[in-house]
Amino acid sequence: MKYSLENVSSQPELWKDGDPVRPQLGVSYKTYPGREVFGLKDEGGDYVAFCCVARTWDVPKDVMSLSSLTSEEGTCYIPYTVWSLKKGSGKAIINALLDHVRNTVKDVRRVVTLSPNTEMARSFHLRNGAKEISTYIVTANFEYAL
8 A cells, every 4th residue: 555644743633632642742742843743644545644753862761851852953753652543554654754754854863762661562663673772661762773
């Protein structure tokens, strides 16, 4: 299936109520300068997955450090919440996001997740080719090769 990645930060009606990973983070947090929301569309024009990302200067260990490290010029690209509406689209949005970073985002040197420290998140990222680089009480970081 062919998908397209779109920046949907300015369309919160598409995603603001759907985040099962970090529902406590509102629209203003997810659209703060240095943070964006992406949607993955299928061939029929339906959104099948969403991903919130932040640019940071270093790898965050929790949401508090994500807040303080966010910068529009940051060299780390941090997917901090991903959710899919269709089987397989979580992997597809991560791959599309990696292509987006490789092809269009300047000065980014690393793509590292800020994931919940759960077996589901761990299995998901390891299956998708990421390396687990750190684990904390409530979060874990997985790095994807650029």
